[in-house]
Amino acid sequence: xxxxxxxxxxxxxxxxxxxxxxxxxxxxxxxxxxxxxxxxxxxxxxxxxxxxxxxxxxxxxxxxxxxxxxxxxxxxxxxxxxxxxxxxxxxxxxxxxxxxxxxxxxxxxxxxxxxxxxxxxxxxxxxxxxxxxxxxxxxxxxxxxxxxxxxxxxxxxxxxxxxxxxxxxxxxxxxxxxxxxxxxxxxxxxxxxxxxxxxxxxxxxxxxxxxxxxxxxxxxxxxxxxxxxxxxxxxxxxxxxxxxxxxxxxxxxxxxxxxxxxxxxxxxxxxxxxxxxxxxxxxxxxxxxxxxxxxxxxxxxxxxxxxxxxxxxxxxxxxxxxxxxxxxxxxxxx
Numbered sequence: 001x002x003x004x005x006x007x008x009x010x011x012x013x014x015x016x017x018x019x020x021x022x023x024x025x026x027x028x029x030x031x032x033x034x035x036x037x038x039x040x041x042x043x044x045x046x047x048x049x050x051x052x053x054x055x056x057x058x059x060x061x062x063x064x065x066x067x068x069x070x071x072x073x074x075x076x077x078x079x080x081x082x083x084x085x086x087x088x089x090x091x092x093x094x095x096x097x098x099x100x101x102x103x104x105x106x107x108x109x110x111x112x113x114x115x116x117x118x119x120x121x122x123x124x125x126x127x128x129x130x131x132x133x134x135x136x137x138x139x140x141x142x143x144x145x146x147x148x149x150x151x152x153x154x155x156x157x158x159x160x161x162x163x164x165x166x167x168x169x170x171x172x173x174x175x176x177x178x179x180x181x182x183x184x185x186x187x188x189x190x191x192x193x194x195x196x197x198x199x200x201x202x203x204x205x206x207x208x209x210x211x212x213x214x215x216x217x218x219x220x221x222x223x224x225x226x227x228x229x230x231x232x233x234x235x236x237x238x239x240x241x242x243x244x245x246x247x248x249x250x251x252x253x254x255x256x257x258x259x260x261x262x263x264x265x266x267x268x269x270x271x272x273x274x275x276x277x278x279x280x281x282x283x284x285x286x287x288x289x290x291x292x293x294x295x296x297x298x299x300x301x302x303x304x305x306x307x308x309x310x311x312x313x314x315x316x317x318x319x320x321x322x323x324x325x326x327x328x329x330x331x332x333x334x
Contacts, residue, residue, distance in 0.1 A: 078114035082206035118214035191275035208302035
């Protein structure tokens, strides 16, 4: 009987499976998400499921709840923003006689997307430089072509803006002057190249990149500026455009560091000088070519540490605690 029970148990346990019924789950980080799951044993009477557990990755707390009714649910709480796939469930079972036990690991066919908290942040009003240029009106005085307001001429204003036709019809000695509106760029381009040396480092840097993009993107979108993002990852190069909050949320989940591939050495970002903002990791910051970026290009280094062995001249370091409003204004000004 023991040999028969063992044979039936092993053959039936091969049919065990786990399904979630969903292909993608999206939540904000630090929030728990409950997902119903189905754990199947093929209706076999020759085995009994004893436990089910989930292998969590870096920054991911998870558990499997099993109920007497036979239903099960998966509870996931991410503490880092980013994209996670390939989660594994470990099943343990025994035969009906309780003589043998076996475990099996199955991969869940769904993607978890954890959104950065900066997407919920109320946007600050950007301080666009009066000398900034672009295609979109900034809603303040500047050096654009459109009329912003009419004021009285003062020393230091451009005499070419004096409204001489209006002066001819005036009875006093005041000189009305045209105040132009500042313009900001319609599109801001961002290049991303952030490597990692292990899976935990990758997860933490994915979180930093997502928070940086979200924080700057929320402020840029409020004035009508579109983000064009180009990234390099172990799986190739990709591009995305964000013109609204929905597209910005999608952009924070780009697969720039997804998969099991780890970058062992610093890899420079191709054509870094063609972007308005370049985001790199600490290792890429030590690469060649970044020191030669034009002054109009901004460099942001994402790092878990405040102090780096080497920081290119003019670069800023983002550890997740900094306010990037000042850098956003500089990028916007060009």
